[in-house]
Amino acid sequence: GKVGYADKAFKIFESIEKRDVMTYTSMINAFGLNGMVYEATDLYKRMPIHIQDEITHICVLNACSHSGLVDQAYAIFNNIQVKTEKIITTMVDCFSRMFMFDEAQQLIDNFELSHPPCLVMYMALLSGARNHRNLTLSKKVYQRMNCLFPDNKQALISASILLSNIYSSIGEDQQAKEVRLNRLNEIGKNRIIGITWTEHNGEIVRFKAHDRSHPQSKEIYDEIARISTELMKNGHEYDSRWITREINDDENIESILCGHSEKLALAFNFIQKPIPDIIQLTKNLRICGDCHSAVKSIAKLRQRSILIRDTNRFHYFDKNGQSSGLLCPIAGLDLATHIFAPESQLESLVRFCHACINMNEQPMSTFLASTQACIGLGQSSI
Ligand SMILES: [Zn+2]
Ligand SMILES: [Zn+2]
The missing domain is CATH 1.25.40 (Serine Threonine Protein Phosphatase 5, Tetratricopeptide repeat)
Incomplete structure (x- = not known):
C-alpha cells in the first residue's frame, strides 16, 4: 500500500x-x-x-x-x-504556497531587521504570486529583487521569467515580451539553453531544446507527435505560461513545448527496443511545469516509470500514478544514511514531489554516476 x-x-x-x-x-x-x-x-x-x-x-x-x-x-x-535563515525561508515558502502573502512578507521584513536580504525568500514569494496570478505583488517583488540583488544575474533572469509568465497568463503578451526583452538586453545574450541527458547502451546522449542533431531525429520527432496526440486525447493542455521566449512565425505553443529537451530525451527512450523499464533523465535547469504534468501522464499512458533529476530535486513519476514507498534514488542503501543524499547536508535534502522510489526497484547507481558527471551536480561521495 x-x-x-x-x-x-x-x-x-x-x-x-x-x-x-x-x-x-x-x-x-x-x-x-x-x-x-x-x-x-x-x-x-x-x-x-x-x-x-x-x-x-x-x-x-x-x-x-x-x-x-x-x-x-x-x-x-x-x-x-x-530560527535560522533556512528555517525562516521554509516558513516563507509555506505561507507563499498557501497564498498568505502578508504573512510571508512580514517574516521577510522581520528577518531583514537583523540580516541582509535573502534571495531564496523572494523567489519563494514570487513563485507563490505567480501561481496565484497575482500581478501587483509579482511586480512589486520583482522590482524589489532588482534593487536588492542587482548583481545576481541568474536569479534576476529566473525572476523575470516568472514575472513574464504572469503577464502571459493574463493575456498581456506585449508586457510579457517587454519584461523578457528588457532583462535579456540588460544582461546580454546569456540565456541558458535547456539540456537533458539520458543514457542508452551505456552511453550518454544529450539533447538541447529543439535539437535536430541526433541521427534518429526524424524518428524522435515522429514519436513526439504520437505522444503529443495521446496526451491531448487524455486531457493534457499545453500551458503557454511556461514559454519563456518569443514565438516565431513557424511555431506554436505545442511545437515549442514539445521541443523542450526533456521531451526529446523522453521520446528518444520510447523509440528504443526494448523501451527501458525505468526511463532516467537529467536536466541542467528546472523542469518546466508543462513537461512536469506531461511526463506524469506519459508515465501512466505508456506504463513506464520515469525519473527526472533537475537542478532542484528528483521527480519520480510512477507508472501506476501512485507513490510507492520511500527511498532516495541511490537505492539499496539504508534510509537513514540516504535521506539527505546525494549532496551533503542541508541544501541537499532530497525532496521528492509526488512519489519516491520503491525499495524493490533496481538501484540506480549508474544513472547517478553518469549523469552527475555531466552536470557536475553534487559532490556526492557515493
Ligand atoms: Zn518543458
Ligand atoms: Zn516533480
Whole structure:
C-alpha cells in the first residue's frame, strides 16, 4: 500500500535503541514525504528537543507545508528556539504556497531587521504570486529583487521569467515580451539553453531544446507527435505560461513545448527496443511545469516509470500514478544514511514531489554516476 514503506521504516526506527538526530529526522521526513503529516508532527513532538537541529525543523515544516497545514506549521515555527535563515525561508515558502502573502512578507521584513536580504525568500514569494496570478505583488517583488540583488544575474533572469509568465497568463503578451526583452538586453545574450541527458547502451546522449542533431531525429520527432496526440486525447493542455521566449512565425505553443529537451530525451527512450523499464533523465535547469504534468501522464499512458533529476530535486513519476514507498534514488542503501543524499547536508535534502522510489526497484547507481558527471551536480561521495 501507499504507506507500506513508511510503516516498514517505522518498525526499523522503533527497533533502534540509540536514536540520534539522523534517525529521528529521517523518520520524520519519511512520514512527511508519504503525506503522513500527523505521524510526522507527532514524532517531532516526541523527539528530545536538545537533539533537534535545523534539518529536523525544516523536515517537519515541509511535511506540514506540503499537506497545506499552514497553521500547524506556524505553531511549530513559533516554538523553534533558533530560527535560522533556512528555517525562516521554509516558513516563507509555506505561507507563499498557501497564498498568505502578508504573512510571508512580514517574516521577510522581520528577518531583514537583523540580516541582509535573502534571495531564496523572494523567489519563494514570487513563485507563490505567480501561481496565484497575482500581478501587483509579482511586480512589486520583482522590482524589489532588482534593487536588492542587482548583481545576481541568474536569479534576476529566473525572476523575470516568472514575472513574464504572469503577464502571459493574463493575456498581456506585449508586457510579457517587454519584461523578457528588457532583462535579456540588460544582461546580454546569456540565456541558458535547456539540456537533458539520458543514457542508452551505456552511453550518454544529450539533447538541447529543439535539437535536430541526433541521427534518429526524424524518428524522435515522429514519436513526439504520437505522444503529443495521446496526451491531448487524455486531457493534457499545453500551458503557454511556461514559454519563456518569443514565438516565431513557424511555431506554436505545442511545437515549442514539445521541443523542450526533456521531451526529446523522453521520446528518444520510447523509440528504443526494448523501451527501458525505468526511463532516467537529467536536466541542467528546472523542469518546466508543462513537461512536469506531461511526463506524469506519459508515465501512466505508456506504463513506464520515469525519473527526472533537475537542478532542484528528483521527480519520480510512477507508472501506476501512485507513490510507492520511500527511498532516495541511490537505492539499496539504508534510509537513514540516504535521506539527505546525494549532496551533503542541508541544501541537499532530497525532496521528492509526488512519489519516491520503491525499495524493490533496481538501484540506480549508474544513472547517478553518469549523469552527475555531466552536470557536475553534487559532490556526492557515493
Ligand atoms: Zn518543458
Ligand atoms: Zn516533480
